[in-house]
Amino acid sequence: MAGGIPGMMDVNAIKTEVQPVMMSQGPSSSHQQSVDDDKILSKHRLNELVKEIDPNEQLDDDVEDMLMQIADDFIENIVSAGCDLAKHRNGTVLEVKDLKLHLENRWNISVPGYCTDEIRSFKKPSITEAHKQRLALIRKVSKKS
Numbered sequence: 156m157a158g159g160i161p162g163m164m165d166v167n168a169i170k171t172e173v174q175p176v177m178m179s180q181g182p183s184s185s186h187q188q189s190v191d192d193d194k195i196l197s198k199h200r201l202n203e204l205v206k207e208i209d210p211n212e213q214l215d216d217d218v219e220d221m222l223m224q225i226a227d228d229f230i231e232n233i234v235s236a237g238c239d240l241a242k243h244r245n246g247t248v249l250e251v252k253d254l255k256l257h258l259e260n261r262w263n264i265s266v267p268g269y270c271t272d273e274i275r276s277f278k279k280p281s282i283t284e285a286h287k288q289r290l291a292l293i294r295k296v297s298k299k300s
Contacts, residue, residue: 196226
C-alpha cells in the first residue's frame with residue numbers, strides 16, 4: 156500500500172514484484188511447499204473450493220497445477236493491465252478503479268462494493284430481425300382478437 160491508503164498500491168513496486176513462478180520438475184516436498192507459498196491459490200484452498208461445489212470430486216495433480224497456473228496468469232494479467240491503466244492516466248499508484256476498469260471492460264466482471272464516480276451507461280440490446288418479425292406477428296394476432 157502507498158501511504159497507508161486502502162485500495163492503492165505503488166505501480167512501480169507492482170511491476171517489479173509481478174513475475175512468473177517457475178516450477179521445477181523435482182519431487183522435493185520442501186521445494187513444492189515453497190512454490191506453493193508463491194502461488195496465489197494454494198492446492199489446499201483449491202481443493203476446498205472444489206469440495207464446496209461437489210464434496211465427492213477429486214482433482215488430478217495435473218488439473219490442480221493447471222488451475223493454479225490459470226489463476227496466477229489471470230491475476231498477473233489483471234495487475235499488469237491495471238498498472239498500464241494507472242500509467243496511462245499519469246498515476247504513480249495502482250488504484251482499485253484501474254483494476255475495476257480492466258475487469259469490466261476486458262472480462263465483463265463487475266466488482267461489487269466498489270462504486271464508480273460516473274454513471275455507467277448501459278447499451279440497449281440490439282433487436283434481431285427475427286425478433287422484430289415475431290413481435291409484429293404477436294401484435295397482428297392480438298389485434299385480430
